[in-house]
Amino acid sequence: MGVVTPEIVQRVARLARLQLEGQALAQMAAQLDEILEYMQQLQAVPTDQVEPTSHVVPLANVLRKDERGVSLPPETVLAMAPAAHPPFVKVPKVIDA
């Protein structure tokens, strides 16, 4: 185990709303560990004066006019929902709202 342990993976899983336990967790942790170790080779690449690229296309200032578009009919929105209580989408109770 170099980089991640099952405990770390479980914490990250929680962040991502995934549940992993037992054998599945151990196997995933081992695979992630191997992959992350491989990624660590980047540490050796000198990047001191290098700017990060977050956009590979040199565009800036893409804007649109403040104009109305077309909205969806409420029926369409509710039809997509796994559970609805028209006119709302329904979810289990949210505490502390």
Add this chain to the structure above:
Amino acid sequence: MDYEAVIGLEVHLQLATESKLFCGCPTKFGAPPNSQTCPVCLGLPGVLPVLNEQTVDWGVRVACALNATIGQIMKFDRKQYFYPDLPKSYQISQYDQPLAQHGHLDIVVDGQPKRIGIRRIHLEEDAGKLLHEASATESFVDFNRTGVPLLEIVTEPDLRSADAAYQYLTELKAILEYLDVSTCNMEEGSLRCDTNISLRPPKATTLGSRVEVKNLNSFRAVKLALEYEATRQAAALDGGEPLPQETRLWNAKAQRTEPLRSKEEASDYRYFPEPDLVPFTLEAALVERLRQALPELPAQRRSRLQSAYQLSAYDAQVLTQSRVLADLFEGALRCGASPKPAANWIMGELLAYLNAKGLEPSAVKLRPEWLAHLVELIAQGTLSGPMAKAVFLQMVERGLDPVQIVAEGRLAQIVDPGALERIAEEVVQANLKSVADYRSGKVNAFTYLMGQAMKRSQGKANPQQMAELLKRTLHNDGGPTP
């Protein structure tokens, strides 16, 4: 021990643009649930955001009005967390390169001027609305509000009292109103406020445990919540009790703050640059153009009203609190009204009316020329005292020019001597005891008889004339003049 309160405020302002931040859906409040959404603001698979240029312009205007430095480059970032009202499970916000930073707003606290630093101003999208009351086991989601543009304005922790916080919010709201970028309505949620407070011993330089308070529905609630927290935290510190860093909710019914019921999950927002949006360069020329085009702001208007119309600082403050009131005042002046009476009507009757009904100034459709006409009618003697107030009320409630109200005939002041004489005769005939009292020297009896006369005339008699004629009638009937 007397502690020093260190307070910060975070205001979220909905921009009243025609369309949302990243899509063409409307931003209007009060539409039927889930009727103002589209694939983009619903976060359907495959959709992409495109920035609304008006939100940038308006954001720059607010930043200029708050004396902030506009970033040369601004970009957007994803703030990631799971919540049912957040369709993409991330909010497009701004992290390290926001719209503006390092601004300030000047207020007056206990008669002393104080400068409140504004740490940052940035754009972000709003989330939907969750409704909870209807069921114990379920919550309901309305996505209309997702994607509505928000401007987040964060202060430095420069505030030192609940009152100062209230002053800051009042002045900020006035400025935002003047800029006409939002409906600034806490009830509707177009202006929202969270606060944070920590206490420390006087002269200390480090900060104490910070408590954040949410669920504040009015400026008053902010003030009360901060007062409550200051007391609570002081008691805890005095008693040597632990004071955890936490988020609490204001319970308006119980008038206290309460800890969150759910265990707070450590939030790791995993910010990273939004790959679907390219960066924005805010040209100095554009910023300057927007700055030049700023309207006169409350502070400037205050000074101008004081010097131009010899208003007191207090009067100027009250009148400029809302741009609607300030516009009404100056509009009335332009229509010929004098400053003092115009100011008095606004600060007196109008504000009393608004407060009693719980209305914002913009809720009342009062035209400046009407106010000017009212002042004129009073100056002419056509209206007086209670009748003028009655006309004012009609003006506000029916939305009519007072000249028109008076012309309807029902509220015309009676100045015809014959009519007044008749009233005086009737009053005397109907109140013989009082007349006798008056003639035997009781001055109060006259007051009573005047009251009767005014009543009989439905308040329309011109009081001075009525008094004169009543006296004459009383004496004409014989009897000694007291």
Add this chain to the structure above:
Amino acid sequence: MAGGELASKTIHELRALIDAGTISPQELLDDLLTRLAQLNPSLGAYIDIAPERLRRQLREEFSADRRGLLWGIPITIKDNICIAGEETTCASRILRGFRPPYDATVIERLRRAGAFLIPRANMDEFAFGSSTENSAWLITRNPWAPDRVPGGSSGGCASAVAGDLAIAALGSDTGGSIRQPASFCGVVGLKPTYGRVSRYGLVAFASSLDQIGPIAKDVTDCAMVLSAIAGHDARDSTSAPVEVPDYVGQLGGSVKGLRLGVPELPREGLNDEVERAIAQAVTVFEGLGLEVEPVQLPNIGKSVAAYYIIATAEASSNLARYDGVQYGFRAAVHRPPSTVHSELMEMYLRTRTEGFGAEAKRRILLGSYVLSHGYYDAYYLKGMKVRTLIKRDFDEAFRRCDVLLMPTSPTPAFRLREKVDDPLQMYLSDIYTISANLAGIPAVSLPCAFSGEGLPIGMQLLAAPFREDVLLRTAYAYEQATKWHLRAPQVRGER
């Protein structure tokens, strides 16, 4: 009529036949559907086919207006491109039953060009994979050998085009997902310059790397489809406002004097036959009059590491919206004891744990990890900086060359299940395709040889941003000189 006579033709051949009135779009569709019915059960190129509905759609909705480069031509669509009203699942359980209420921009453009759409080409779930084995629904086989993968993630598209179950297809490419399956299946696959084709309506994997592109039987067809879909889109902020050249018209242009760069590459896992095939291709290019020279791409060896940091980070974020709240799959939950966590939390956990496959979970976890507090600088920020270096390498190479040549994949198609248990090995097989996505440059794969076992070997050409014209012209010249594209597989089950 036995299925396949018309289905085996190219777009440009069918264009001529339709325009001449020799065949009708209905006949073409019938022929294709006959072949599909016959062969899809064994190939698994499509998740689902509804032949009667498709025939009816063609009858009822198709306009007789003959304008449009692709009029009457069926184009197969990968299951991650939104078609209004069509089930679009990205081969994932978590989107089972999801029907988008809108068309992707490329779909609108295909319709405007007169094309007829055949949805639901199989893929790796959410485009995570290089073999199409990660589909929640079925595996797809390589038409050249049924025990081999078709490549991924656009394996359904490539398999269909190669097996004549499609005339041409639209796939997506984030790290090689068009080019590698094209290579494994012996067809042409092009990843456009980032920003050349609108991403609006492409279910996002990695937003700064994704592009939609054509998979077709030859370079001409590829150019035709690209012309129909390329161009600026106001709904995509990353879409480039760059003119679209006449790709088709320029295909036959001279390639004499073009400078062909051959980079020195990492050679781990590089199959001998692939290496020889590239060397032979160099000879062909020399014969065509190109000037060949070696170039250096010093940081290319770091591309897999940089890519998987950036791509998984973006993917973990893009997939967070699949939470069971307002569309897609929501797991049925029993209320857990309140001491464990809330019912809402249970809903999130169950929905995403049941809804996502193993590879999707792996990438979500990787991505969440590299973005999480304390690790951002070491991984994501570092990855973005290395990306800059890789892009610079290509900028430098294109100052000296017009086109670069390299293998598409280190090997021909591997066997089914060969790499499923070794994710890192699977990732490393993308070594040659990934860097084009990181640099945002266009790249095309086309067949250049066959292995001893009769499996296609693809070569990859790369060009500078928005130089698809040079890319296609060069590819066309090679294709016309070598005719690899005329070989077709004998698909098992074919009569």
